Amino acid sequence: MKAIVYDRYGPPSGLRLRDIDRPEIGEHEVLVRVHAAGVDPGVLIFLAGRPYLVRLTSGLRRPRVPVLGRDVAGVVAEVGARVTRFRPGDEVYGTSLRGSYAEFTATHERRLAGKPANLTFAQAAAVPVSGMTALRAVRDTGLVRPGHRVLVIGAAGGVGSQAVQIAKAYGATVTGVCSPTAADFVRSLGADDVVDYTREEIDRDGPVYDVVIDTGGNRPLSLLRRALTPRGTLALVGGDWTRGALLGGYGRQMFGAPLLSTVVGHRLRAVSARERIEDLDELRDLVESGALTPSVDSGYSLAQTVDALRHFSDGHPAGKVVITVSHPAT
Ligand SMILES: NC(=O)c1ccc[n+]([C@@H]2O[C@H](COP(=O)([O-])OP(=O)(O)OC[C@H]3O[C@@H](n4cnc5c(N)ncnc54)[C@H](OP(=O)(O)O)[C@@H]3O)[C@@H](O)[C@H]2O)c1
Known part of the structure; x- marks a missing residue:
């Protein structure tokens, strides 16, 4: 072959x-x-x-x-x-x-x-890989509930484009962070609002998000937390893997977030890389119902x-x- x-x-x-x-x-x-x-x-x-x-x-x-x-x-x-x-x-x-x-x-x-x-x-x-990651970010790590305000950073990417749609299916109001050329695409996924990361920062509207899902991977935890409500959850999906030979950009979610999480009101969680049939089945249901394309x-x-x-x-x-x-x- x-x-x-x-x-x-x-x-x-x-x-x-x-x-x-x-x-x-x-x-x-x-x-x-x-x-x-x-x-x-x-x-x-x-x-x-x-x-x-x-x-x-x-x-x-x-x-x-x-x-x-x-x-x-x-x-x-x-x-x-x-x-x-x-x-x-x-x-x-x-x-x-x-x-x-x-x-x-x-x-x-x-x-x-x-x-x-x-x-x-x-x-x-x-x-599969992006959808299962997006599902875990929304459902298991972000614990997204109907009525939550959710910010998806990297909303046009493989994980982000599916996280936007899954968070909408879970009843959230979603803001997507993307480049200006991707804004229409991100809105077409169902995002209620868009932040253009070339002109604005994610804390533009203050601490309003119940859940921030970061697939962009390049912002400091302090900035990500500025967009969260006092009891909000940060779901860290991405790290800039080109940064740092040993850990890439993943030190932030492997060490920084778990340590900080013990002393601040926010939940700071890394999205883990499990692959499960049950998740593929749930994704198929979302796709066949029209909630995820x-x-x-x-x-x-x-x-x-x-x-x-x-x-x-x-x-x-x-x-x-x-x-x-x-x-x-x-
Ligand atoms: N934890 C896990 O199990 C797991 C699984 C899969 C992936 N990941 C990680 O998740 C991350 C995303 O994966 P992916 O497949 O979605 O990658 P991707 O398709 O390359 O998407 C990344 C997105 O981030 C956007 N971006 C770049 N710079 C940004 C900035 N400053 N602000 C906001 N957005 C920015 C990019 O938009 P532009 O192209 O317009 O710049 C792109 O849409 C990667 O770090 C990957 O390693 C983790």
């Missing part, structure tokens, strides 16, 4: 499109014929092997898994002997730990769920993966960048 592989950590230019063996599946695993795969910052972090902390899981000297990509949407091609939830032919979406930028990927059955019926594969591949900024072929990653890093996409995988007629 064709796959995007990398032998060493580095920039996207080190990626190669190669013919490699299809992955073998274990007894609880599923072989998925990949139709689309999403791009998220985690992919760039694994590719760069930076911040270095990530190498504890990805391999100290060189990548342990040579195929890139985590989000996947496709069709079940084979199932392991003990798989109970899927059969060949099922349309699925979820995540792969063995690399989804390939014609086939293998993943545990508990990392997949049925694809939302009303989405294309490209749209479905835009949901993933936005695909642009699609690239497998052979154009390097361009896709460059556009994601530099192109200020509105919503998600997705790689689509075509299969020769069989």
Whole structure:
């Protein structure tokens, strides 16, 4: 099969499109014929092997898994002997730990769920990592309730564009922080108001937000707290991973927020990176009810993966960048 592989950590230019063996599946695993795969910052972090902390899981000297990509949407091609939830032919979406930028990927059955019926594969591949993160930020960390005022920083991004819609579905009034070119897009997601981060700061209206969801990752905690009501909650999703070789920008949520949280009235919480079937199921319900529509900024072929990653890093996409995988007629 064709796959995007990398032998060493580095920039996207080190990626190669190669013919490699299809992955073998274990007894609880599923072989998925990949139709689309999403791009998220985690992919760039694994590719760069930076911040270095990530190498504890990805391999100290060189990548342990040579195929890139985590989000996947496709069709079940084979199932392991003990798989109970899927059969060949099922349309699925979820995540792969063995690399989804390939014609086939293998993943545990508990990392997949049925694809939302009303989405294309490209749209479905835009949901898993970003959608699960957005859901956790709104539901579990932010504890968003009807009537809450919620501020989403990075509202045009992969996580933010879904957090805006999910917070609306949970009954909140939502303000999105984005660049001026993305303002119409963010309003189209359902945001009631927009803050243009090139002209205004997030504390423009004073301490009015019950929940601030920060996916931008580059503001100090003191500024983020100035936008919160006295008992408000800060959900820290993002860190600027290019800042600092060891921890990237993630020191803020790993150490700063938990420590400060013990002495101030605000709840300051990092959004943790769990992936659960129940969350994929809830996201599918939100999508099929019309409350959540993933936005695909642009699609690239497998052979154009390097361009896709460059556009994601530099192109200020509105919503998600997705790689689509075509299969020769069989
Ligand atoms: N905790 C977890 O489990 C988890 C999971 C997934 C992602 N993440 C993290 O969450 C963050 C966001 O991920 P993503 O996939 O949404 O990335 P993304 O698609 O690149 O979105 C980031 C957004 O931040 C915006 N932004 C940049 N500078 C800003 C500023 N000064 N003020 C406000 N917004 C600004 C960008 O807008 P412009 O392009 O217009 O500048 C972009 O829309 C990343 O740090 C990622 O590592 C965490």
